[in-house]
Amino acid sequence: MKTVFSESPLLQAEGIEKRFGRVHACNDVSLDLYPGEVLGIVGESGSGKTTLLNILSGRIEPEAGVVEYAVREGGMRDVHQMGAAERRMLMRTDWAFVHQNPRDGLRMNVSAGGNVGERLMAVGARHYGQIRDTAVDWLQKVEMEAGRIDDLPRTFSGGMQQRLQIARNLVTRPRLAFMDEPTGGLDVSVQARLLDLLRGLVGDLGLAAIVVTHDLAVARHLSHRLAVMRRGEVVETGLTDQVLDDPQHPYTQLLVSSILKA
Amino acid sequence: MEMLKLSGVAKTFQLHTQGGVSLPVMSGVNLTVSQGECLALTGASGVGKSTLMRMIYGNFKCAEGAILVRHGDEWLDLASAHPHAVLDARRRTIGYVSQFLRVLPRVATLDIVSEPARAQGVPDDAARAHAKDLLTRLRIPEALWSLSPITFSGGEQQRVNLARGFAARYPILLLDEPTASLDAENRQTVIEMIIEAREAGSALVGIFHDLEARKQITTHDLDLTVYAAA
Incomplete structure (x- = not known):
C-alpha cells in the first residue's frame, strides 16, 4: 500500500451538518483526504456514514459546512457551489461512485x-x-x-x-472514488476476491478513495485511516490498525469487541 | 548512533465496555537503543512487553511520554505523529515481526514477502529475487511460493512473517518471539539472520522467551517489572 502522502489534501470537509427530521445524520463532521489515500468510514447502519458520503460527493446538499476538492487545474473548489455542468464533468472524469447495489451504478x-x-x-x-x-x-x-x-x-x-x-x-x-459498502451483499468468498482486486487497483492507479463500510475487516484491509461514526458524529479517527487494535472511544471499543471470530 | 529513545512512556487501558475498568500497565519507561544493539524486553507475562512493542510500532496509542525514532535525518515522535508520518516510518524505518501473520486471502507468499522491499522502491525483480533467497534460507519449499500462506502450518507462517520482516532493511526492527514455533534447524537460521542484521547496524528490540536465543542475540536487556504501574 502507498504510504507517502503529499502535503495538500485532495478533499476537505469542514463542519458538515445534515438533519432528516429529528435525526441528526451529520453533526459537525470534518475530515480530509490526501491523493492516493484510502479513508474508511465505519459505523453501524443509521450512523450517518452514507449520508456523509453523499454530501462529500456532491450528491446531496449539507445544511451547513463546506466540502472542497482540489481540481486538476489547481486550487480548491467548493463542491456544493460549483455549477451543475462542472460537477457533472467531475463525476464523469475525476470521480467514481461505486454503489452497494450494482444495479444503482450500472445500466x-x-x-x-x-x-x-x-x-x-x-x-x-x-x-x-x-x-x-x-x-x-x-x-x-x-x-x-x-x-x-x-x-x-x-x-x-x-x-x-x-x-x-x-x-x-x-x-x-479517476483520482477519487466514493464507495458505499462495495463488498456488501456479496458471498464471503466473492468478497475476498473483490477486496483483493480493489486493493490492487487502488495501489496501481494511485487512486484516493472514501470507503463506507460496516465491515471492519474490509476497512482494515483497504484503508490507511479510519473515521468511526456514531449518531452522525465522528467519534474517533486515526491510523486504521491503531483504531481497530487499540480503540479509545467507548463506541469504537464496543464495535471492535462485538465482532464474532470465525 | 542512537536510533530509538523512549522517555516517560506510560500505558493505561480504559475498558469502556467492561464497566469502565482502568487498567494501568506501565509508567515512566525510559530506554535507548543504538545501531548494532539488540535490547531484550523481559519480565513476567502481563508486564507489557508486547504492549510496549506495539506502541513503538504505532499500533497501540501512546498517550503519555515520547517514542522517538531516528527517521531519515530527524527524530520523529511516534506518540504524537500524524498517521501519514507513522506509515512512512513503517515503510522506511521500523519493521515489526509479530507472532501472527495477518494477510489477505489470495495473495501469493512471494508477493507478501517482497512487498516491503518494493514499498521502499526496490525494483520488482530485485525484490522478488531477495524474497526467494529468504524463503529458501528459511526452508519454505518453492512449491508454496505462489500460494497464499493462509493454509500453511504455524511454523511456516511464522517463517513467512520473518522473511517479510527481513525483506526490507529496516534501521529499527522489532521482533516478538521470533523463534517461537520453529524447529531446531530453522530456529538456528533465524538466530543467525537476526545476528547478521544487528551486525549490519540495525537497532533491534525483541521479546525472547527462548533463553538460549536471547543469550546469543541480545546485547542488553530491560526488565519491564520496574516500570509496572501500581
Missing part, C-alpha cells in the same frame, strides 16, 4: 462492454475499436472473461455485476 439494459464504453464516450472517446479494446482490457482487469463483453449485466452474478460496476467507474482513471 442494466446495456451490454457489459457498453457500460464500460459509455463512461469513455462521456469524456470524448469516439473511436469504436479503441473503446472496445479498452473495455475488454478493463473487463480483464476486474477478472471477467472478455467473451462476456456483449452480455447484459442481468445475466451476471452479483459479484460479477459489482466488478463490472468497478470497471465502469475506473475506466476513466
Whole structure:
C-alpha cells in the first residue's frame, strides 16, 4: 500500500451538518483526504456514514459546512457551489461512485462492454475499436472473461455485476472514488476476491478513495485511516490498525469487541 | 548512533465496555537503543512487553511520554505523529515481526514477502529475487511460493512473517518471539539472520522467551517489572 502522502489534501470537509427530521445524520463532521489515500468510514447502519458520503460527493446538499476538492487545474473548489455542468464533468472524469447495489451504478439494459464504453464516450472517446479494446482490457482487469463483453449485466452474478460496476467507474482513471459498502451483499468468498482486486487497483492507479463500510475487516484491509461514526458524529479517527487494535472511544471499543471470530 | 529513545512512556487501558475498568500497565519507561544493539524486553507475562512493542510500532496509542525514532535525518515522535508520518516510518524505518501473520486471502507468499522491499522502491525483480533467497534460507519449499500462506502450518507462517520482516532493511526492527514455533534447524537460521542484521547496524528490540536465543542475540536487556504501574 502507498504510504507517502503529499502535503495538500485532495478533499476537505469542514463542519458538515445534515438533519432528516429529528435525526441528526451529520453533526459537525470534518475530515480530509490526501491523493492516493484510502479513508474508511465505519459505523453501524443509521450512523450517518452514507449520508456523509453523499454530501462529500456532491450528491446531496449539507445544511451547513463546506466540502472542497482540489481540481486538476489547481486550487480548491467548493463542491456544493460549483455549477451543475462542472460537477457533472467531475463525476464523469475525476470521480467514481461505486454503489452497494450494482444495479444503482450500472445500466442494466446495456451490454457489459457498453457500460464500460459509455463512461469513455462521456469524456470524448469516439473511436469504436479503441473503446472496445479498452473495455475488454478493463473487463480483464476486474477478472471477467472478455467473451462476456456483449452480455447484459442481468445475466451476471452479483459479484460479477459489482466488478463490472468497478470497471465502469475506473475506466476513466479517476483520482477519487466514493464507495458505499462495495463488498456488501456479496458471498464471503466473492468478497475476498473483490477486496483483493480493489486493493490492487487502488495501489496501481494511485487512486484516493472514501470507503463506507460496516465491515471492519474490509476497512482494515483497504484503508490507511479510519473515521468511526456514531449518531452522525465522528467519534474517533486515526491510523486504521491503531483504531481497530487499540480503540479509545467507548463506541469504537464496543464495535471492535462485538465482532464474532470465525 | 542512537536510533530509538523512549522517555516517560506510560500505558493505561480504559475498558469502556467492561464497566469502565482502568487498567494501568506501565509508567515512566525510559530506554535507548543504538545501531548494532539488540535490547531484550523481559519480565513476567502481563508486564507489557508486547504492549510496549506495539506502541513503538504505532499500533497501540501512546498517550503519555515520547517514542522517538531516528527517521531519515530527524527524530520523529511516534506518540504524537500524524498517521501519514507513522506509515512512512513503517515503510522506511521500523519493521515489526509479530507472532501472527495477518494477510489477505489470495495473495501469493512471494508477493507478501517482497512487498516491503518494493514499498521502499526496490525494483520488482530485485525484490522478488531477495524474497526467494529468504524463503529458501528459511526452508519454505518453492512449491508454496505462489500460494497464499493462509493454509500453511504455524511454523511456516511464522517463517513467512520473518522473511517479510527481513525483506526490507529496516534501521529499527522489532521482533516478538521470533523463534517461537520453529524447529531446531530453522530456529538456528533465524538466530543467525537476526545476528547478521544487528551486525549490519540495525537497532533491534525483541521479546525472547527462548533463553538460549536471547543469550546469543541480545546485547542488553530491560526488565519491564520496574516500570509496572501500581
